[in-house]
Amino acid sequence: MRFQLTEDQLALRAGVRELLARRFGPQELRAAVDEPGRLDRALWRELGAAGFFALRVPETRGGVGLGLPEAMLTFEEAGRTLLPGPLVATHLAAGTVPGAATGEAVVAAAGNGLVEWLEQADVVRGDVAGAVPLRSVDPLTPLHRVPAAGTVDxxxxxxxxxxxxxxxxxxxxxxxxxxxxxxxxxxxxxxxxxxxxxxxxxxxxxxxxxxxxxxxxxxxxxxxxxxxxxxxxxxxxxxxxxxxxxxxxxxxxxxxxxxxxxxxxxxxxxxxxxxxxxxxxxxxxxxxxxx
Structure with missing residues (x-):
């Protein structure tokens, strides 16, 4: 089986890489490390405007209307640049949580007993009662531990x-x-x-x-x-x-x-x-x- 990317997929990947290079280059990465726990809300909204979170939301509901392969390509680029924030949780909430698709809302989720970016989140999905802050090994990913493990999507x-x-x-x-x-x-x-x-x-x-x-x-x-x-x-x-x-x-x-x-x-x-x-x-x- 061959997995040749289409021209549209190649263009999507190139566009995401260009956006991240422009908005989250080495200087922005260093600034984020120097201010751990702070989420760039302007960048978050720009990601929303670019369709990062609404990529799999149907066009009839205001989304981009693409599929899982396209979402995978965008998250590959995010990982390549160390883009911080609860990207997966907000992406999964697009279409169900108001403001998640546009980047106006930051969504965190409890999973495996951990919550990323809990204090910066506008909406939290899952049980976070009794959440305890952890000293994260990654300065770009603040963590809290919660008693409930939650389900895995x-x-x-x-x-x-x-x-x-x-x-x-x-x-x-x-x-x-x-x-x-x-x-x-x-x-x-x-x-x-x-x-x-x-x-x-x-x-x-x-x-x-x-x-x-x-x-x-x-x-x-x-x-x-x-x-x-x-x-x-x-x-x-x-x-x-x-x-x-x-x-x-x-x-x-x-x-x-x-x-x-x-x-x-x-x-x-x-x-x-x-x-x-x-x-x-x-x-x-x-x-x-x-x-």
């Missing part, structure tokens, strides 16, 4: 996987770029076998995850979605770690964006039922198949 799992894929793609790009330009002993470090292997393994994991995530967006099959989530989690976390190895000491510096990719990848692995729940759901699906 398969679309939330897929969109989380798409964000992980975007992060894996970005860290792979960073590693290759550094391997080409950083020199040791009179030649680029990319010429050394150990660095070649790291970059090659990052690429293989990323492209394997891409095939799985794209396929799951087309089939919307629960087993495909959980498989994609597991592969995307691995690509994001291991990719960020390997990218750190390629960069050496520079990769650990606070000013460099790489540590943020690793921390965000860790946080995403705890979202939408965790990897463990995806493993269990996938096992149930596989055991139910006839031999």
């Amino acid at each position: 398969p679309v939330a799992v897929l969109l989380t996987a798409a964000e992980q894929l975007g992060g894996a793609t970005r860290t792979c790009e960073l590693a290759v770029q550094h391997a080409r330009t950083r020199e040791q002993f009179g030649q680029p470090i990319g010429a050394f076998q150990a660095i070649k292997h790291l970059c090659a393994e990052m690429l293989v994991r990323t492209e394997t995850a891409r095939a799985a995530v794209y396929a799951a967006a087309v089939t919307a099959d629960p087993a495909d979605i959980h498989s994609a989530r597991l592969l995307a989690d691995e690509a994001a976390v291991r990719g960020a770690r390997d990218c750190l190895q390629v960069h050496g000491g520079m990769g650990f510096t606070w000013e460099f964006e790489l540590h943020l990719h690793l921390k965000r990848a860790w946080v995403r692995t705890q979202r939408a039922g965790e990897a463990t729940e995806s493993e269990e759901a996938l096992a149930v699906e596989l055991l139910a198949q006839p031999i």
Whole structure:
């Protein structure tokens, strides 16, 4: 099966990438890190005006009228740029929560015992009674723990996987770029076998995850979605770690964006039922198949 993007899908991805590059570039990312817990409401409304949240809402209800594959592509770009905020929760609420589709309302959701961006949310879906603030490893994702685990929406799992894929793609790009330009002993470090292997393994994991995530967006099959989530989690976390190895000491510096990719990848692995729940759901699906 081939998953060739259409011209419209390519244009959508290019448009989202251009918007995010213009509105959430390196300077805005650094500003967000310096002010943890603050959500850029102007950017949120601009995302709403661009159709980010209303992408899957039917045109008859004021939405864009596209499908899950297009939503997956937009969330891949969001993950690539480390765009902060409860993106998945607000996207899922578009069409049912007033203001969510246009970005006028920020929506948070309780899931897996965690809530992202609770204090900034205008609307909270799920039981958040007894919520306790946590010290998040990711400065761009404030967290609260809640007693109730909540239900897991398969679309939330897929969109989380798409964000992980975007992060894996970005860290792979960073590693290759550094391997080409950083020199040791009179030649680029990319010429050394150990660095070649790291970059090659990052690429293989990323492209394997891409095939799985794209396929799951087309089939919307629960087993495909959980498989994609597991592969995307691995690509994001291991990719960020390997990218750190390629960069050496520079990769650990606070000013460099790489540590943020690793921390965000860790946080995403705890979202939408965790990897463990995806493993269990996938096992149930596989055991139910006839031999």
